[in-house]
Amino acid sequence: MKSKYCQKSSVLNEFANLIEKSKFKNIIVSYSNEGLMSVEDIERVLKTFGNTNSFKIYEIDYRRYANKKVNSQKKLKELLFFIKKV
Numbered sequence: 816m817k818s819k820y821c822q823k824s825s826v827l828n829e830f831a832n833l834i835e836k837s838k839f840k841n842i843i844v845s846y847s848n849e850g851l852m853s854v855e856d857i858e859r860v861l862k863t864f865g866n867t868n869s870f871k872i873y874e875i876d877y878r879r880y881a882n883k884k885v886n887s888q889k890k891l892k893e894l895l896f897f898i899k900k901v
Contacts (some may be wrong), residue, residue: 826851831860837900844896847877849889857896865898872896 819825830852834842842865846857854872862870873895 821851823851827856827860830857831863834860834864837864839900842896842898842900846894846896848874848892848894854894857894861896861898865900867898869899870897 819829842861844857844861846852848854858870858872875893875895877891877893879891
């Protein structure tokens with residue numbers, strides 16, 4: 816049975832529930848640019864439950880772990896999202 820975080824149809828709703836229910840002053844999310852959620856989706860959810868003035872995204876070049884040659888022109892990046900929770 817797959818986690819709801821591994822299904823395109825439910826991942827965004829599960830992520831929003833997680834952020835809404837979190838009880839932290841600061842939230843940092845690490846996510847690949849090849850994940851199921853888009854950068855825009857993650858930003859929208861975080862800004863819904865956080866202080867929009869504190870929102871930041873950091874990009875870090877990342878190497879693939881696959882042994883196979885990947886034909887993607889898109890560079891793999893790890894994205895760090897930061898926001899202060901309201």
